Amino acid sequence: MKFKFAKFPRLPSxxxxxxxxxxxxxxxxxxxxxxxxxxxxxxxxxxSGAADTIFHGDIGxxxxxxxxxxxxxxxxxxxxxxxxxxxxxIHLVVGGHAVPIYAGFCDQVEPKPGLLxxxxxxxxxxxxxxxxxxSIEVTPYPSRQILH
Amino acid sequence: xxxxxxxxxxxWVALSWEKDRVLASGASLPEVAATVKRKGYPKPVFAFVSxxxxxxxPGMG
Numbered sequence: 001m002k003f004k005f006a007k008f009p010r011l012p013s014x015x016x017x018x019x020x021x022x023x024x025x026x027x028x029x030x031x032x033x034x035x036x037x038x039x040x041x042x043x044x045x046x047x048s049g050a051a052d053t054i055f056h057g058d059i060g061x062x063x064x065x066x067x068x069x070x071x072x073x074x075x076x077x078x079x080x081x082x083x084x085x086x087x088x089x090i091h092l093v094v095g096g097h098a099v100p101i102y103a104g105f106c107d108q109v110e111p112k113p114g115l116l117x118x119x120x121x122x123x124x125x126x127x128x129x130x131x132x133x134x135s136i137e138v139t140p141y142p143s144r145q146i147l148h
Numbered sequence: 149x150x151x152x153x154x155x156x157x158x159x160w161v162a163l164s165w166e167k168d169r170v171l172a173s174g175a176s177l178p179e180v181a182a183t184v185k186r187k188g189y190p191k192p193v194f195a196f197v198s199x200x201x202x203x204x205x206p207g208m209g
Contacts, residue, residue, distance in 0.1 A: 007149050007150040008149070008153060008197065008200075009150045009151075009157065009197070009200040010150075010200050011200045026195075028193050040194065041165075041191065041194065042193065042195065043163075056196075058176065058177040058178060059177065059194075061178075062177060062178070111196065113177075113194060113195065
């Protein structure tokens with residue numbers, strides 16, 4: 001499955017005076033709490049630096065989860081701030097390919113709507129970035145075996 | 149998409165599946181989701197438009 005980098009508006013700065021937009025590896029993914037439920041589709045950032053896959057709490061609530069009922073884990077962001085996520089088993093749909101994952105939900109996650117990290121995303125999909133072509137290739141692994 | 153999203157900084161948006169139209173926007177996901185449901189748009193894609201002063205700063209984990 002090939003995706004194009006999305007371009008989000010960005011204001012010029014002293015370091016990047018000519019910049020008007022940032023190309024970012026966001027892709028459309030679907031989330032549902034049950035396999036046969038209609039997924040909620042969001043644009044989420046592929047973040048190879050994130051250990052887990054985390055979405056904003058409102059997304060979890062929208063698909064019917066009681067967020068705070070799930071087991072929690074703390075995460076530290078690049079700015080040093082600590083956030084608390086609540087984890088739930090959900091189904092993630094990428095390009096029509098659905099996999100069961102264990103994802104966190106947090107009202108403080110940045111950037112919103114969420115991050116596709118190592119656990120929950122990269123354990124199921126091989127990801128190749130081509131920055132010069134501004135494209136991303138996402139390939140489901142043939143094995144459903146999950147490595148932890 | 150940058151030009152399409154430029155007026156919606158710091159807002160939740162619902163995009164058409166082709167991402168060529170903003171179907172609805174608002175301060176919260178529930179608000180935007182309710183609007184697209186009421187108007188009957190099929191298969192919207194929800195996103196949050198970051199503050200254009202900054203690049204995205206991921207890394208929670």
